[in-house]
Amino acid sequence: MSRAFVRESEGGEAFEDLPDRPISPHQNLVTPQGLAQIDAMIEDLRQRLAQAQEAEDKGEVARVSRDLRYWAHRKSTAEPVPDPTDFSQVRFGSRVTFVREDGRSQTYRIVGEDEADPAKGSISYVSPLAQALLGKQVGDEIAVAQTEAEIVRIE
Known part of the structure; x- marks a missing residue:
């Protein structure tokens, strides 16, 4: 019998016996x-x-x-991982600005998985975009959503 939902013996409300949150393998x-x-x-x-x-x-x-x-x-x-002090290439913790072919400029900081919030300008280091950026330098081109983008600043 599944114990996904348990009813209190006194007739109280049912509550969910929640499974643990998945842990990333990274x-x-x-x-x-x-x-x-x-x-x-x-x-x-x-x-x-x-x-x-x-x-x-x-x-x-x-x-x-x-x-x-x-x-x-x-x-x-x-x-x-300490904040980077060398901005010659993209690393964990870097804030990277790139310009897409259509002229749009975007800036993201590369952070840990639990910190990532793309809407607020941070992406997980395991994301495809971060993987494309890591190790690159200003002037390098990367593939972004089936187009090209050029890295213009690393902070």
């Missing part, structure tokens, strides 16, 4: 800012867990516990 590289984000997330989750336990909210306890296990694991496997 190296857990993080920027100094990414490591600080992990620490902040763990602290926030610990506070939320205490509140959920106090309120006896079993569903919230299950959700927060799952997330806390994930972030604790990510913290234990984190490999901090």
Whole structure:
């Protein structure tokens, strides 16, 4: 019998017995800012867990516990990489600006998987775009979405 949903013996609400969040098989590289984000997330989750336990909210306890296990694991496997000081080529932590054939300029920072947020200008180092950029220099061309783009700045 599946235990995906469990009903409280007193007739309370059903809550989901959540499986653990999947862990990436890639190296857990993080920027100094990414490591600080992990620490902040763990602290926030610990506070939320205490509140959920106090309120006896079993569903919230299950959700927060799952997330806390994930972030604790990510913290234990984190490999901090200092911000780059050499801007001669694209590396982990670099902010790269490239110009597409149609003239559009885009800038992304290459960060760890959990830090990545393309809408805010950061991409995971394992993403295809980051893989195309890593090791390149200003003036190099890369393939981007079936077109070409030229790297114009590395910071």
